[in-house]
Amino acid sequence: MRTRPLKVVLLGCGVVGSEVARIMTTHADDLTQRIGAPVELAGVAVRRPSKVREGIDPSLITTDATALLKRGDIDIAIEVIGGIEPARTLITTAFEHGISVVSANKALLAQDGAALHAAAEQHGRDLYYEAAVAGAIPLVRPMRESLAGDKINRVMGIVNGTTNFILDKMDSTGAGYQEALDEATALGYAEADPTADVEGYDAAAKAAILAGIAFHTRVRLDDVYREGMTEVSAADFASAKRMGCTIKLLAILERAADGESVTARVHPAMIPLSHPLASVREAYNAVFVEAEAAGRLMFYGPGAGGAPTASAVLGDLVAVARNKLAEATGPGESAYTQLPVSPMGDVVTRYHISLDVADKPGVLAQVATTFAEHGVSIDTVRQQGKDGEASLVVVTHRAADAALSGTVEALRKLDTVRGVASIMRVEGE
Ligand code: NDP
């Protein structure tokens, strides 16, 4: 057992960072045994130094994160500031000063993961980020390491706790969108700017990270098709219920059947109530990974919140500390397949389309013809009429997204179609 401590700095001490500090203190003896050396919290960089931070020695607090990293005696930096800057510069500075990094920052990893991995490799240091995807759930390491000998073909799951919390409340209690978002924010689930959650950017960042790991290729945030959940209405939930479904914001990553390309997308989707993802409540996340030899694996657990996320950060801290003592580093980026990311138009799935139409003879035939002309086959149609107007709900068989978009464009041009009330993909059947 080494007695000289490994020195750790916390960059950020908010919802996640404060829990990391608390666990580092309360579990210090166990961490020492598991690592083989004590870990000492040597500094905490924040934005507002005067804020009271329970359980943290005030002498450790600084606003000068860069100076902390340049001290010359730091072994590991934990970045839990979030966002692009100053996090990116600080992580790079850490590597340049021989410091390994644990980060929970999915936005940064999705945007600049390749450069950060390259910097880590160049300086012979670790970059671990289990907490960046799906909170407490061990997912990044199992995919990066345990499944490294298998071939992952598909990943589908709920990877944003805030939006799952909101959708669950809307569905189960009839709560309004804003009320549910406020509750999720108060519970520490939402990002500093919750637009990142509700517009799907956070889930898209996680999708990019997972796709890169799953398919050993580079997938950036811009490669991920993204739709948020702000347009999901009570009417959509009612429609979903009639079909025996609920609505979830899903991340879906697929390797094409010929293995030559991949797709990555995030959008709300109807899923059958019988599907395991339908019963994922509150801020929980769940991810299915389909691998050639392993078959279907499901990862489930708390997807957000201070303590659950800190658990993942601490797991990484132990791994990186062990590597440091062994004078080794963990796995770096694996992007050797260089597969292209296909556009959303190539994705094949089913659709639920809700139309407001004139309630008169021939409308149904006109609508059906439009679907047929674009090669989209209809599975079911439900019509409800009232005072000369009607709502028409069409559920299709599997079709390419580009064909569906063409159909909707043509439907909008029909005189008898007053509007397209909603379009939702149907998954998990
Ligand atoms: P918070 O906003 O609660 O905390 C951010 C921390 O960073 C604060 O302590 C803040 O200081 C500090 N900070 C901000 N700017 C600077 C700066 N320029 N220099 C030094 N410190 C700074 O965020 P969270 O803890 O919720 O999230 C942190 C990271 O973890 C993000 O990347 C997030 O995406 C990720 N994450 C969050 C989860 C969650 O459930 N909350 C779950 C999984 C990942 P001050 O306290 O003075 O304001």
Ligand code: HSE
């Ligand atoms: N805002 C994120 C979420 C935090 O709600 O999932 C966890 O990454």
